[in-house]
Amino acid sequence: MRKIIIGSRRSNLAMTQTRWVIEKFKELGVPYEFEIKEIVTKGDQILDVTLSKVGGKGLFVKEIEKAMYDGEIDMAVHSMKDLPSHMAEGLTVGAVPEREDPRDAFISNSGVKLMDLPEGAVVGTSSLRRGAQVLIQRPDLKIEWIRGNIETRLRKCREEGYDAIILAAAGLKRVGWDPSIVSEFLPPETCIPAVGQGALGIECREDDQELLDLLKKIDDPLTARTVSAERSFLHTVEGGCQVPIGGYATLMEDNQVALTALVASPDGKQVFKESITGHDPVAIGKQAAQKMLDEGAKEVLDKVKAELGE
Numbered sequence: 001m002r003k004i005i006i007g008s009r010r011s012n013l014a015m016t017q018t019r020w021v022i023e024k025f026k027e028l029g030v031p032y033e034f035e036i037k038e039i040v041t042k043g044d045q046i047l048d049v050t051l052s053k054v055g056g057k058g059l060f061v062k063e064i065e066k067a068m069y070d071g072e073i074d075m076a077v078h079s080m081k082d083l084p085s086h087m088a089e090g091l092t093v094g095a096v097p098e099r100e101d102p103r104d105a106f107i108s109n110s111g112v113k114l115m116d117l118p119e120g121a122v123v124g125t126s127s128l129r130r131g132a133q134v135l136i137q138r139p140d141l142k143i144e145w146i147r148g149n150i151e152t153r154l155r156k157c158r159e160e161g162y163d164a165i166i167l168a169a170a171g172l173k174r175v176g177w178d179p180s181i182v183s184e185f186l187p188p189e190t191c192i193p194a195v196g197q198g199a200l201g202i203e204c205r206e207d208d209q210e211l212l213d214l215l216k217k218i219d220d221p222l223t224a225r226t227v228s229a230e231r232s233f234l235h236t237v238e239g240g241c242q243v244p245i246g247g248y249a250t251l252m253e254d255n256q257v258a259l260t261a262l263v264a265s266p267d268g269k270q271v272f273k274e275s276i277t278g279h280d281p282v283a284i285g286k287q288a289a290q291k292m293l294d295e296g297a298k299e300v301l302d303k304v305k306a307e308l309g310e
């Protein structure tokens with residue numbers, strides 16, 4: 001019986017996601033053994049700098065990809081939103097399982113919603129996308145950087161002078177947090193989630209046909225379809241770095257994909273938003289991106305990238 005070695009970051013969320021995938025396989029009764037191998041990534045070692053300043057999206061995946069090339073591991077379970085829109089040579093996403101809650105969760109110390117925070121209150125986030133969308137609705141608030149895994153951020157929120165923080169609902173739900181700590185699930189209409197938020201992407205070697213066949217069993221083609229529209233948008237705007245970009249697609253009854261995408265300046269003062277519907281997810285992603293780039297989103301993104309030193 002082949003033993004499949006799954007590489008995972010050691011955070012509680014990464015481990016939980018990896019164990020969830022193994023559990024899915026076990027439920028299906030597949031004839032394989034599974035072993036988890038912990039991988040420490042650069043992103044895990046950087047704790048106190050703004051993530052967007054230290055080197056973009058690949059931060060959590062490079063070491064995992066090296067282990068995959070070296071044959072140390074056979075597959076890796078990623079949060080889709082941490083996967084760069086360009087896959088590394090020879091590696092592929094073999095499965096996109098059913099998506100968890102895509103929304104952002106707003107957690108305030110006093111329990112009030114975003115629009116009810118007192119004037120000038122401090123919101124902690126290390127995401128330019130979340131910061132920009134908070135400022136679009138509440139230009140009076142202060143955005144302060146907060147880093148660390150879910151547990152660390154929740155502790156810092158209580159102890160370090162933030163009035164509220166924003167985390168992905170999917171992460172909270174997966175690690176089993178009590179949903180009552182959430183003051184408000186921000187609607188995707190006013191806080192467009194990150195591309196791929198709530199979905200997993202399971203990576204393996206392109207030439208490992210046996211694993212690709214296995215992964216098909218936990219792939220959700222409907223989630224894959226919406227995520228591919230979002231990623232096509234991200235890819236076309238070249239959002240490889242942590243710039244203020246959001247993209248969220250849903251399926252309509254006639255099986256068309258409806259994509260809403262956003263590019264904003266970090267201060268929320270310039271906003272480009274586009275909603276496009278169509279049958280071909282890759283085409284609508286490109287179309288939305290092209291339209292926004294032509295209308296001026298390119299200058300906004302170039303400016304952010306220059307400030308981040310990319």
Ligand SMILES: NCc1[nH]cc(CCC(=O)O)c1CC(=O)O
Nearest residue numbers: 079082167168170171197198199
């Ligand atoms: N940026 C880190 C990250 N990557 C994936 C998730 C949560 C799970 C998901 O979005 O699928 C998180 C935490 C967060 O953004 O709060």
